[in-house]
Every structure is written in C-alpha cells, then in structure tokens.
Amino acid sequence: MAVKWTSLQIAVLVISISAFTLAIDLDVDSPDSIRTAAATIAYGLQSMYNGNRTGGEPGKFPDPPYYWWLSGAAWGGMLDYYLYTGDESYYNVTYDALVSQISPTNNYLPAAEALDEGNDDIALWAFAAQNAAEYGFREPPKAYPTWLKICDNIFNDFVSRWIASSNTCGGGLKWQVFPTSPGYDYKNSISNGGFLQLAARLYRSTNNQTYYEWAIHVWDWSVKIGLIDSSYNVFDGSDDTINCTGIDHTLWTYNVAVYLYGTAVLYNYTNGLEIWRNRTTALLDFALEAFVSPFPNATDVIYEHCELTWSCNIDQFSFRAYLARWLAKTTIMMPETAEKVNPVLRASALAAAAACSGGANGTTCGARWYLDAWDETSGLGQALAALEVVQSLLVDEAGPPAEAST
Numbered sequence: 001m002a003v004k005w006t007s008l009q010i011a012v013l014v015i016s017i018s019a020f021t022l023a024i025d026l027d028v029d030s031p032d033s034i035r036t037a038a039a040t041i042a043y044g045l046q047s048m049y050n051g052n053r054t055g056g057e058p059g060k061f062p063d064p065p066y067y068w069w070l071s072g073a074a075w076g077g078m079l080d081y082y083l084y085t086g087d088e089s090y091y092n093v094t095y096d097a098l099v100s101q102i103s104p105t106n107n108y109l110p111a112a113e114a115l116d117e118g119n120d121d122i123a124l125w126a127f128a129a130q131n132a133a134e135y136g137f138r139e140p141p142k143a144y145p146t147w148l149k150i151c152d153n154i155f156n157d158f159v160s161r162w163i164a165s166s167n168t169c170g171g172g173l174k175w176q177v178f179p180t181s182p183g184y185d186y187k188n189s190i191s192n193g194g195f196l197q198l199a200a201r202l203y204r205s206t207n208n209q210t211y212y213e214w215a216i217h218v219w220d221w222s223v224k225i226g227l228i229d230s231s232y233n234v235f236d237g238s239d240d241t242i243n244c245t246g247i248d249h250t251l252w253t254y255n256v257a258v259y260l261y262g263t264a265v266l267y268n269y270t271n272g273l274e275i276w277r278n279r280t281t282a283l284l285d286f287a288l289e290a291f292v293s294p295f296p297n298a299t300d301v302i303y304e305h306c307e308l309t310w311s312c313n314i315d316q317f318s319f320r321a322y323l324a325r326w327l328a329k330t331t332i333m334m335p336e337t338a339e340k341v342n343p344v345l346r347a348s349a350l351a352a353a354a355a356c357s358g359g360a361n362g363t364t365c366g367a368r369w370y371l372d373a374w375d376e377t378s379g380l381g382q383a384l385a386a387l388e389v390v391q392s393l394l395v396d397e398a399g400p401p402a403e404a405s406t
C-alpha cells in the first residue's frame with residue numbers, strides 16, 4: 001500500500017523535516033555523522049547486555065526476557081556495525097558472544113534452548129557466523145571448527161529436518177526443531193527463507209553445487225505451497241496438519257527480506273542469471289510496496305504493520321532491522337537496486353534517528369519511525385532496528401563478501 005505523492009505534499013514534508021531537530025543528529029550525506037549516530041545507538045544497545053559480567057549469561061541479552069534468537073540477531077547486527085564503521089569497540093564482546101552459543105555439536109543447538117528452539121532462531125545465529133566467515137572475522141578457538149564449517153553443519157541439519165518431515169506438504173522446513181515445542185506443525189517463511197539464504201551464501205563461499213540445488217529446491221517449494229504467491233507477496237506460513245493447503249497471509253518485513261537477500265546472492269554468484277534478477281526485483285518491489293510509506297507524512301519510511309495497531313511484541317519490534325540489513329546488502333549483490341533502495345534507507349534512517357529521542361539522555365530508541373518523535377517504547381528490538389537502518393547507509397564500506405572463484 002504505497003502512498004502516492006503530490007509535489008505539494010513533498011514540499012510540505014521537506015519543510016517539516018528541515019525544521020525538525022533530531023535527537024540523534026544525523027546527516028545522511030556525511031559518513032562521519034552516520035558513524036557517530038550508529039555509535040550512540042550501538043552504545044545504548046550494548047548497555048542492555050550483561051553477559052560479559054558476573055551474573056549475566058554469555059551471549060544472551062537478559063530481561064524482559066528476550067528470546068535466544070534475538071540475541072543472535074543482535075550480534076549479527078553488531079558484526080555489521082564493526083564491518084561498516086570500523087569501530088572495534090565491540091569486536092571482542094561480539095566474538096565472545098558468538099562463540100558462547102556454538103554448542104558442543106557445533107551447530108548452534110545449545111541444550112539450554114531446547115524448549116523453544118526454532119529453525120529460524122538458528123538461522124539468525126547462522127547468519128552472524130556466516131558473516132564472520134565471509135569477512136574473515138577471527139575464527140573460533142581451536143576446540144571448534146571454522147565459522148564456515150559450523151554453517152555447513154547447520155545447513156545439513158536443515159536438509160535432514162526437511163527430509164524427515166517431507167511426508168507432509170511435499171517437504172519444507174518446520175518452524176520448530178523439537179516436537180515438544182508449540183508451532184511444531186507450522187512451516188513458515190522465515191525458516192524456509194532462512195534455509196534458502198544460508199544455502200545461497202554457502203554456495204557463494206564455496207562454489208559447492210549442493211547448496212545451490214537446495215536453494216532452488218527451497219524456492220520452488222515456497223512458491224508451490226504459496227508462501228510466495230504469483231505476485232511475489234511473501235506470506236507468513238502454512239501447516240502440516242492441513243498439508244499446507246492454506247496460508248497464514250500475515251505480512252512481516254523480515255519474511256520478504258530473508259528471501260530477498262538470498263535471491264540477490266544467487267543473482268550475483270550466477271553472474272546475473274535472469275531468473276534470479278526477476279525474482280530479486282519482484283521481491284524488492286513487493287517489500288517496498290508493502291512496508292514503506294505508511295502515511296503521506298512519512299514517505300519512504302519503513303514500518304511494520306503491527307506498529308499501526310500498537311500490537312507488536314518484543315520480537316516484532318526488531319523485524320525492520322533485517323529488512324534494512326538485507327535491503328542494504330542487496331544493493332551490493334545487485335547494484336542496480338540501489339536506485340530504489342537508497343532513498344528508503346536514507347529516509348528511514350533519518351526517521352529512526354528522530355525516534356531515538358527518549359529517556360534521560362534523549363537517545364533511547366522507540367519503535368515508530370514515522371512519528372519523528374519517541375513513542376515511549378524501548379528495548380533491544382527498537383535499538384537494533386534503529387542501529388541497522390542507520391549503519392546500512394555505510395554498507396559500501398565493507399565491500400562484497402568473499403566468494404569462491406568459479
């Protein structure tokens with residue numbers, strides 16, 4: 001539902017933006033200003049972490065409590081913070097956190113999380129580990145395999161879980177890992193899109209065709225079931241109990257985002273294959289149509305639908321982090337998308353900076369970027385989403401991820 005603009009509305013908006021004093025100062029044309037804004041948000045985010053202090057749990061952000069996956073997502077964002085800004089302040093705390101959750105089977109399956117561990121949760125930790133592999137982050141200590149090998153282990157877990165449940169829905173990855181978890185029957189976009197993106201990135205890192213074949217397989221299944229429809233709308237999930245004959249049509253930013261970056265990587269590594277260009281372009285168009293410009297006074301600003309009804313939970317506050325993250329990375333894999341993506345990231349970063357104006361120091365991040373003011377909410381998801389959209393303006397600084405020669 002993109003809002004169409006008249007030039008009068010744009011003129012009014014330009015005047016109102018320039019008259020507004022930002023709480024976190026941000027000049028989107030100045031790399032130094034972007035770095036300073038990102039540093040302020042990163043500092044606020046890290047002050048929620050106590051896992052490197054007595055009484056804290058390594059790797060995990062504590063109260064309210066946050067789910068395990070959100071910590072993995074946050075460390076992935078912190079790794080990008082280092083790559084994009086060059087600020088090494090959190091390199092070691094990020095490294096220690098990523099190592100702390102690898103688990104004895106070297107696949108991010110810690111026993112402590114067995115009650116509610118989802119394939120999507122693991123995927124978010126895997127993306128951080130894969131990022132570490134792609135950019136030569138320090139390898140884990142000797143007792144563990146490399147970041148790349150850990151990601152390959154997770155890929156093979158996904159393959160065997162897919163096969164184990166292929167008596168329903170013609171395949172697909174379940175949401176949950178363990179039969180005891182609520183949602184075990186659900187087969188959803190974030191898990192399957194996570195599988196596709198991980199496969200795509202492993203393919204790029206190794207040139208091993210097995211990963212490519214699975215990426216194609218996951219795409220084809222997602223379309224067949226209707227998680228992705230013929231107009232490239234990406235919906236939330238379907239269910240084993242109905243053999244995936246019906247779809248939960250709820251729209252979330254991170255579902256399209258996770259597929260989008262996967263197809264962009266495949267486009268790039270296949271040297272621009274038309275089928276991946278078409279898919280990437282269509283997913284991008286859907287994302288920009290569905291999750292940008294909620295109101296005439298917030299053109300190009302990313303939003304989550306639940307913000308409008310004040311019904312987002314603490315997980316959902318973070319989802320725009322991954323849309324911003326993967327929109328930005330898509331412009332690296334498919335440079336021609338920058339023209340569409342950059343105005344959205346710039347407007348959203350400005351709006352997010354304005355929303356980071358709460359608390360005693362006036363830099364606590366709220367959720368609703370379209371308000372140009374703090375919405376009196378705060379938390380890890382809000383801080384992460386703001387951090388990622390602001391730092392995404394520096395995505396070019398990291399350069400493309402390493403790739404195997406073809």
Ligand SMILES: *[C@@H]1O[C@H](CO)[C@@H](O)[C@H](O)[C@H]1NC(C)=O
Nearest residue numbers: 040043044047359361363364
């Ligand atoms: C702002 O205040 C919050 C809450 O007191 C604190 O956690 C955070 O670290 C502060 N941020 C900065 C940049 O000082």
Ligand SMILES: *[C@@H]1O[C@H](CO)[C@@H](O)[C@H](O)[C@H]1NC(C)=O
Nearest residue numbers: 046047049052053089090093
């Ligand atoms: C924990 O990490 C933070 C950076 O996020 C650092 O400022 C702090 O000094 C560390 N604390 C300890 C006890 O190492």
Ligand SMILES: *[C@@H]1O[C@H](CO)[C@@H](O)[C@H](O)[C@H]1NC(C)=O
Nearest residue numbers: 088089090091092093095138
């Ligand atoms: C980070 O850890 C490395 C290896 O242990 C150490 O050499 C380095 O001094 C640490 N850096 C900081 C800023 O603590």
Ligand SMILES: *[C@@H]1O[C@H](CO)[C@@H](O)[C@H](O)[C@H]1NC(C)=O
Nearest residue numbers: 168169170171224225243244
């Ligand atoms: C379940 O769905 C799959 C995939 O659409 C299909 O191939 C299979 O025939 C269906 N099974 C039943 C029992 O309808």
Ligand SMILES: *[C@@H]1O[C@H](CO)[C@@H](O)[C@H](O)[C@H]1NC(C)=O
Nearest residue numbers: 152153155156208209210211
């Ligand atoms: C490619 O990756 C798959 C999945 O891990 C593995 O089974 C296979 O041995 C790999 N092939 C080569 C040539 O390394």
Ligand SMILES: *[C@@H]1O[C@H](CO)[C@@H](O)[C@H](O)[C@H]1NC(C)=O
Nearest residue numbers: 268271272332333334335400
């Ligand atoms: C793949 O990515 C690289 C690095 O950004 C870029 O130079 C190249 O043009 C991309 N390939 C295609 C086919 O767009």
Ligand SMILES: *[C@@H]1O[C@H](CO)[C@@H](O)[C@H](O)[C@H]1NC(C)=O
Nearest residue numbers: 273274275276277278279281
């Ligand atoms: C890509 O899209 C164009 C334009 O819609 C279409 O003509 C072409 O057949 C598509 N290519 C593939 C491989 O699907």
Ligand SMILES: *[C@@H]1O[C@H](CO)[C@@H](O)[C@H](O)[C@H]1NC(C)=O
Nearest residue numbers: 295296297298370371372373
């Ligand atoms: C934009 O419009 C929405 C909906 O009317 C409103 O809630 C919001 O406060 C407005 N934002 C600004 C910056 O005025």
